[in-house]
Amino acid sequence: MRMxxxxxxxxxxxxxxxxxxxxxxxxxxxxxxxxxEAPTNLVAxxxxxxxxxxxxIDWTASATPEDQLKGYEILAHELSVTPxxxxxxxxxxxxxxxxxxxxxxxxxxxxxxxxxxxxxxxxTPTFATPPEDVSEWDSLGIIPAVQTTYQATGLNxxxxxxFKIRAIGLEGEFSAPTAASGEIRPVAAFFNGRKLPLxxxxxxxxxxxxxFIVLARRGMPMRIRKIAGLEAVDxxxxxxxxxxxxxxxxxxxxxxxxxxxxxGVTVLGHVAKTAAEYDAKIEVPTARSLVMTAARESVQxxxxxxxxxxxxxxxxxxxxxxxQFGFVAYVSGMMTREKPAACFYMGSFxxxxxxxxxxxxxxxxxxxxxxxxxxxxxxxxxxxDYTLIGEEFFAASAYLSGQPDQxxxxxxxxxxxxxxxxxxxIGVTLAxxxxxxxxxxxxxxxxxxxxxxxxx
Amino acid sequence: MQILTRSIPLFITAVAGVVMIxxxxxxxxxxxxxxxxxxxxxxxxxxxxxxxxxxxxxxxKKISDQRPGWAYSGVxxxxxxxxxxxxxxxIGAYPNPTYPNVHFSGETQGSGSMFWWFxxxxxxxxxxxxxxxxxxxxxxAAFRAFRAKNFEAILLLGTAFIVLLGRTFAxxxxxxxxxxxxxxxxxxxENLSVYVMQVFNTAGTRAIMIGIALGIASTSxxxxxxxxxxxxxxxx
Numbered sequence: 001m002r003m004x005x006x007x008x009x010x011x012x013x014x015x016x017x018x019x020x021x022x023x024x025x026x027x028x029x030x031x032x033x034x035x036x037e038a039p040t041n042l043v044a045x046x047x048x049x050x051x052x053x054x055x056x057i058d059w060t061a062s063a064t065p066e067d068q069l070k071g072y073e074i075l076a077h078e079l080s081v082t083p084x085x086x087x088x089x090x091x092x093x094x095x096x097x098x099x100x101x102x103x104x105x106x107x108x109x110x111x112x113x114x115x116x117x118x119x120x121x122x123x124t125p126t127f128a129t130p131p132e133d134v135s136e137w138d139s140l141g142i143i144p145a146v147q148t149t150y151q152a153t154g155l156n157x158x159x160x161x162x163f164k165i166r167a168i169g170l171e172g173e174f175s176a177p178t179a180a181s182g183e184i185r186p187v188a189a190f191f192n193g194r195k196l197p198l199x200x201x202x203x204x205x206x207x208x209x210x211x212f213i214v215l216a217r218r219g220m221p222m223r224i225r226k227i228a229g230l231e232a233v234d235x236x237x238x239x240x241x242x243x244x245x246x247x248x249x250x251x252x253x254x255x256x257x258x259x260x261x262x263x264g265v266t267v268l269g270h271v272a273k274t275a276a277e278y279d280a281k282i283e284v285p286t287a288r289s290l291v292m293t294a295a296r297e298s299v300q301x302x303x304x305x306x307x308x309x310x311x312x313x314x315x316x317x318x319x320x321x322x323x324q325f326g327f328v329a330y331v332s333g334m335m336t337r338e339k340p341a342a343c344f345y346m347g348s349f350x351x352x353x354x355x356x357x358x359x360x361x362x363x364x365x366x367x368x369x370x371x372x373x374x375x376x377x378x379x380x381x382x383x384x385d386y387t388l389i390g391e392e393f394f395a396a397s398a399y400l401s402g403q404p405d406q407x408x409x410x411x412x413x414x415x416x417x418x419x420x421x422x423x424x425x426i427g428v429t430l431a432x433x434x435x436x437x438x439x440x441x442x443x444x445x446x447x448x449x450x451x452x453x454x455x456x
Numbered sequence: 457m458q459i460l461t462r463s464i465p466l467f468i469t470a471v472a473g474v475v476m477i478x479x480x481x482x483x484x485x486x487x488x489x490x491x492x493x494x495x496x497x498x499x500x501x502x503x504x505x506x507x508x509x510x511x512x513x514x515x516x517k518k519i520s521d522q523r524p525g526w527a528y529s530g531v532x533x534x535x536x537x538x539x540x541x542x543x544x545x546x547i548g549a550y551p552n553p554t555y556p557n558v559h560f561s562g563e564t565q566g567s568g569s570m571f572w573w574f575x576x577x578x579x580x581x582x583x584x585x586x587x588x589x590x591x592x593x594x595x596x597a598a599f600r601a602f603r604a605k606n607f608e609a610i611l612l613l614g615t616a617f618i619v620l621l622g623r624t625f626a627x628x629x630x631x632x633x634x635x636x637x638x639x640x641x642x643x644x645x646e647n648l649s650v651y652v653m654q655v656f657n658t659a660g661t662r663a664i665m666i667g668i669a670l671g672i673a674s675t676s677x678x679x680x681x682x683x684x685x686x687x688x689x690x691x692x
Contacts, residue, residue, distance in 0.1 A: 050483070051483035051486060052483050188483035188484060188486070189483060190482065190483070190484055191481065191482055191483075192481055192482070192483055195480065195481050198481075199481050202673065205670065205673055205674070206673070206677055209673075209674055209677050209678075210677075213681075213683065255500060256496075257496050259672055259675060259676065262675075262679065262687045263675060265686070265687045266684065266686040266687055269686050269689065288500075288503075288507075289500070289503035289504050289505075289506050289507030289508075289510070290499065290500055290503040292503075292506075292507060292510065293503060293506065294687060294689075297688065297689035298686070298687065298688075298689040299689075300689060301689030302689075315514060315517075318510055318511075318514050319506075319507035319508075319510045319511055320511075321511075323579075323583070324583075325582070325583040325586035325587055326582075326583070328586055329582070329586050333528075337524075337525060351587060351590060354590060354593045354594060354597055355586070355589060355590055355593055357597075358593040358596060358597055372668045372671070372672070374661050374664050374665060374668070377664070379597065381601075382597040382598070382600065382601035383597050383600075389664060389667075390664045390665075390667045390668040390671065391667035391668060391670060391671035393671070394668070394671030394672065394674065394675045395671065397675070397678075397684050397686055398684075401686070405678075405683045406678065406683060406684060409674050409677065409678050409683065409684075410674070412674060413670045413671065413673075413674040416670040416673065416674075417666070417667075417670060420666050420670070
């Protein structure tokens with residue numbers, strides 16, 4: 001006997017339903033799988049020892065196997081301002097909010113209005129009821145099904161939040177959400193304990209720098225190796241003087257809040273003083289207005305210090321533009337036209353480093369560069385005569401001044417290097433031993449070193 | 457004057473430095489750090505006016521003195537004034553839908569405005585041109601850097617050869633005859649290239665980074681303590 005089409009469909013539906021497979025006829029989004037089981041035991045806690053805005057969420061995995069889940073969706077809802085908080089804002093608002101609830105207290109028990117209001121505030125429900133429909137909640141993202149913990153970051157430190165989790169099946173079907181977590185305010189701790197290793201390291205280095213500065217002041221001899229790039233400053237300025245051409249000084253393209261720019265201004269002071277003594281012309285185009293102001297102060301002071309205040313010309317230190325390639329276009333054009341005899345590039349540079357250095361090279365200038373941007377160092381090394389690499393650039397101030405205080409700080413810096421060296425040796429030894437032995441405790445030690453000590 | 461030019465700036469520097477350090481470790485003081493940062497933005501805003509004024513003054517003087525290249529200054533001034541005018545007047549900007557009858561409610565840089573047009577069709581092509589020149593400069597710098605004039609330069613040349621070739625199809629083809637699952641697969645150029653970058657290059661970069669970090673810490677401390685005041689123009 002042949003079954004009709006309707007009979008066949010009904011039979012198939014019945015078979016599928018008995019197997020836990022859902023069929024929705026007439027729907028364009030047909031789902032053949034039952035929704036996954038909901039996760040349970042959702043717990044949310046404010047993350048301790050943090051800077052605020054982070055909540056730790058833990059739950060028990062869904063009963064549906066992991067390989068049948070796409071993941072878990074984390075849902076958050078920031079609770080709206082409470083009647084209690086509104087009441088605290090102004091007395092008038094408080095009286096209005098609590099009037100109905102205080103009436104019975106006032107009449108029935110004879111409590112003073114202020115006390116009645118306070119009691120009413122305390123008895124008022126703390127927060128507005130969150131929406132039942134989770135589609136109105138904020139989704140913080142979908143995480144893999146193997147995870148049963150999540151750190152919600154970037155939350156409002158003054159806000160109060162509740163959370164829910166729901167599982168997502170392979171076809172995108174959602175489980176029922178968990179019950180809402182307790183109310184959590186992701187407050188900031190007094191001290192960010194995660195940064196304790198960093199604080200200790202910083203304290204050790206600072207102490208070493210301080211101790212060596214004190215020792216230097218007491219007359220302890222401080223020696224420092226020769227830095228070729230800084231030794232060549234006199235040579236470059238002298239060459240410019242002999243050729244009767246100008247010296248070009250570029251202080252990077254960042255503002256005064258970048259320490260490289262500050263270091264560049266420091267070197268500029270020394271170069272300007274040498275230029276003043278040799279009676280050479282120094283030109284300083286800047287990419288930031290504040291740098292122009294600082295550079296003028298530094299150069300003026302150097303000319304005074306060299307006994308040549310009359311030779312100081314503020315118009316030679318000027319602002320060009322904040323735009324990276326606009327600045328490059330101006331400086332490159334100026335180099336090609338005026339052909340400076342010496343070019344200094346001291347500060348923070350990016351893609352313009354090679355354009356400037358190659359242009360300077362093409363006009364035959366002696367070039368000295370210094371930067372702490374590692375990606376730009378190869379370009380300067382390739383195109384310049386001398387390059388101050390990273391720490392040499394920051395040591396320039398101490399090197400050029402020769403003051404015991406500053407040289408002492410360099411010695412303190414060396415202590416930092418020793419500390420770093422010790423940590424590297426320990427880390428490499430532990431990681432090598434762990435790779436050889438496969439020890440779990442060594443692996444834990446390596447992870448602690450990498451994630452906690454270095455991760456802070 | 458010494459107080460205004462030295463003592464007060466040094467005091468402000470020290471306080472701002474300490475606050476920034478505290479805000480990194482004590483979350484309760486993070487707002488203080490942001491507050492100190494806002495002061496810098498205010499200063500920078502004032503300095504921007506100073507910079508604009510300086511730009512006008514210098515280029516007007518250059519035109520007035522008819523110094524060589526004064527025509528370039530004329531171009532700079534015309535561009536500066538036209539862009540400023542177009543931006544301030546919001547020429548061509550579409551009003552905000554909330555206030556369709558108020559011309560100034562539109563965004564200066566909104567799509568379709570003249571300011572936007574200048575940015576898209578004048579400024580961006582010009583900056584892209586400057587950036588594109590980098591390709592030629594890389595070639596000329598590499599040509600000089602890779603000359604085998606001494607032992608170190610030969611090492612650099614050899615390393616560059618491996619890294620550059622290992623990232624091309626030619627490099628893969630050149631050593632493709634080494635079986636990928638053999639004990640010598642590490643000698644395939646694409647694998648050697650990765651090895652050089654991951655081991656030697658990473659080690660060198662990290663060494664430089666450690667030096668830079670220590671240099672920054674030491675320099676910051678000198679500035680906060682007032683030991684290094686050369687940035688204020690104290691001279692050597």
